Amino acid sequence: MSVVTVRGLVRKYDGRFAVDHLDLDVELGECLAMLGPNGAGKTTTVEILEGFRRRDAGDVTVLGVDPAAGDKKWRQRIGIVLQDASDLGEAKVEEALRHFSHFYDNPRSVQEAAELVGLVEQLHQKIGTLSGGQRRRLDVALGVIGRPELLFLDEPTTGFDPEARHVFWGLIERLKSEGVTILLTTHYLEEADALANRVVVIARGRKVADTTPEELGGRDSDLVTVKWLEGGSSRAELTSSPTNVVAALSAQFGGEVPGLEVVRMSLEQAYLSLLERQDDQ
Amino acid sequence: MKYLSLCVDRSRFEIRIILRDRNAVVFMMLLPIFLLVIFGSVFASNKIGTTNVSFSQYIVAGLLASGILYSSFQQFAIAIPEERVTGSLKRLAGSPMPTSIYFVGKFAVAMFIYTFQAIFLLGIGHFAYHVALPVSASLWVTFIWVSLLGLVASSLLGIAFSSIPKNGNSAGALTTPIVLFFQFTSGVYFIYTNLPKWMQDVAALFPLKWMAQAMRGVFLPREFASAEVARSYEFPKAALVMAAWALIGGLLCSRTFRWLDKG
Numbered sequence: 186m187s188v189v190t191v192r193g194l195v196r197k198y199d200g201r202f203a204v205d206h207l208d209l210d211v212e213l214g215e216c217l218a219m220l221g222p223n224g225a226g227k228t229t230t231v232e233i234l235e236g237f238r239r240r241d242a243g244d245v246t247v248l249g250v251d252p253a254a255g256d257k258k259w260r261q262r263i264g265i266v267l268q269d270a271s272d273l274g275e276a277k278v279e280e281a282l283r284h285f286s287h288f289y290d291n292p293r294s295v296q297e298a299a300e301l302v303g304l305v306e307q308l309h310q311k312i313g314t315l316s317g318g319q320r321r322r323l324d325v326a327l328g329v330i331g332r333p334e335l336l337f338l339d340e341p342t343t344g345f346d347p348e349a350r351h352v353f354w355g356l357i358e359r360l361k362s363e364g365v366t367i368l369l370t371t372h373y374l375e376e377a378d379a380l381a382n383r384v385v386v387i388a389r390g391r392k393v394a395d396t397t398p399e400e401l402g403g404r405d406s407d408l409v410t411v412k413w414l415e416g417g418s419s420r421a422e423l424t425s426s427p428t429n430v431v432a433a434l435s436a437q438f439g440g441e442v443p444g445l446e447v448v449r450m451s452l453e454q455a456y457l458s459l460l461e462r463q464d465d466q
Numbered sequence: 467m468k469y470l471s472l473c474v475d476r477s478r479f480e481i482r483i484i485l486r487d488r489n490a491v492v493f494m495m496l497l498p499i500f501l502l503v504i505f506g507s508v509f510a511s512n513k514i515g516t517t518n519v520s521f522s523q524y525i526v527a528g529l530l531a532s533g534i535l536y537s538s539f540q541q542f543a544i545a546i547p548e549e550r551v552t553g554s555l556k557r558l559a560g561s562p563m564p565t566s567i568y569f570v571g572k573f574a575v576a577m578f579i580y581t582f583q584a585i586f587l588l589g590i591g592h593f594a595y596h597v598a599l600p601v602s603a604s605l606w607v608t609f610i611w612v613s614l615l616g617l618v619a620s621s622l623l624g625i626a627f628s629s630i631p632k633n634g635n636s637a638g639a640l641t642t643p644i645v646l647f648f649q650f651t652s653g654v655y656f657i658y659t660n661l662p663k664w665m666q667d668v669a670a671l672f673p674l675k676w677m678a679q680a681m682r683g684v685f686l687p688r689e690f691a692s693a694e695v696a697r698s699y700e701f702p703k704a705a706l707v708m709a710a711w712a713l714i715g716g717l718l719c720s721r722t723f724r725w726l727d728k729g
Contacts, residue, residue, distance in 0.1 A: 257564060272553050273483075274552075285561060288563040
């Protein structure tokens with residue numbers, strides 16, 4: 186069952202296509218990552234789905250409702266985590282969570298929301314004094330306080346250090362296990378790899394790939410790279426039978442192969458070569 | 467019922483936040499009180515013209531009218547663009563909160579700040595500068611409706627104006643001169659009848675002049691009305707002008723209010 190359906194979505198700015206006839210589906214319970222370079226149309230698309238931005242053409246439904254006509258009842262069912270909010274600085278975590286929980290028919294308790302995002306110890310701290318990672322976790326807590334069926338996460342970990350990013354991913358995993366459908370936009374390929382069931386790549390407002398992280402850009406093909414050191418320089422061979430190559434090398438070196446690596450194409454390499462192919466067109 | 471409790475909750479939340487903002491407290495809530503102390507101290511013994519009315523008495527009426535402008539128009543014209551930039555408005559728009567609750571909360575903030583200012587202006591004015599308070603109940607009733615109508619009009623105008631500045635910084639630079647201009651031309655700091663005719667005519671198109679005049683009607687003696695341009699405090703006309711501006715402000719708000727930076 187589709188939670189989000191987009192057909193032929195168009196949005197132009199000053200006559201230029203920001204979103205160019207985009208089709209998109211988000212299925213119930215999945216985490217879909219939308220990838221793409223800056224200016225590809227990700228945020229515009231997400232803001233149209235969130236009901237914040239108008240569209241020039243196309244059919245869009247989110248939880249069965251056209252977001253352009255989405256009312257407050259519809260907003261009970263969706264959660265939005267803002268990209269770079271800096272509001273509420275003077276409020277305490279507890280106050281903000283309690284205040285926003287009042288807007289929903291069936292909210293989580295303040296305690297539950299704080300536990301979910303790991304901010305129990307910060308409940309009585311002013312939001313303006315939270316660290317960057319804590320601040321974004323609070324944004325998530327505010328996004329999920331109403332128990333949404335669908336959660337929008339627009340570049341949630343931009344500017345995080347690696348540790349904060351991993352803590353954040355754990356939080357998203359927890360939400361996924363609760364069955365929340367998630368639409369995630371991100372710049373980080375590892376993030377999509379870690380969290381998403383499916384990735385959609387957008388370039389210049391158009392969809393250029395719609396697949397699983399494992400299959401993106403032919404990443405699942407049999408070809409892998411075997412690397413080793415020989416005579417002081419590094420060597421590499423692209424092969425579909427790495428085991429045979431390694432065995433042959435082992436025989437050649439009489440046991441251990443110096444500097445041996447067997448590497449499958451990373452999601453990032455697959456993504457970049459996909460975008461390069463787009464640019465060539 | 468749920469709606470009412472949301473109104474109360476939102477209002478309390480907004481007021482609590484503003485009280486934690488030191489700049490807001492010092493520069494907005496306390497400003498008219500500082501001004502009273504300055505004017506009251508400098509012109510302590512001055513009388514207006516040949517009358518027995520002290521300048522302190524005159525300035526309290528003007529500062530009350532200014533307080534309406536500070537607590538609503540200036541407050542909103544500066545704070546709302548800031549809220550648009552920080553994502554505060556976007557967050558609310560994305561939540562199921564009924565949009566009217568936002569404006570209820572804002573009005574509650576204006577009421578709170580104005581009430582605070584009025585209590586201190588009247589208290590300090592009375593005890594430190596011998597400002598006479600109205601004795602009749604009907605004058606207090608007038609004081610309340612002038613305050614409320616003035617707050618409604620300048621709240622709506624402030625919310626409408628908040629769509630013009632691009633961000634919080636330019637909002638202050640844009641709003642403060644406007645507020646100052648109207649204070650100087652509307653008879654807040656200077657005696658209105660002493661102002662050049664063209665200045666009077668410009669100010670008479672806008673609500674502050676009428677708020678100040680109606681406040682003088684509450685705080686100055688009845689005989690002093692003969693010193694007004696129209697030889698009367700013109701309460702009905704003041705009410706009409708304020709109501710007209712409330713209507714214009716309301717129309718502008720409903721047409722131009724933006725929850726997002728751009729759509």
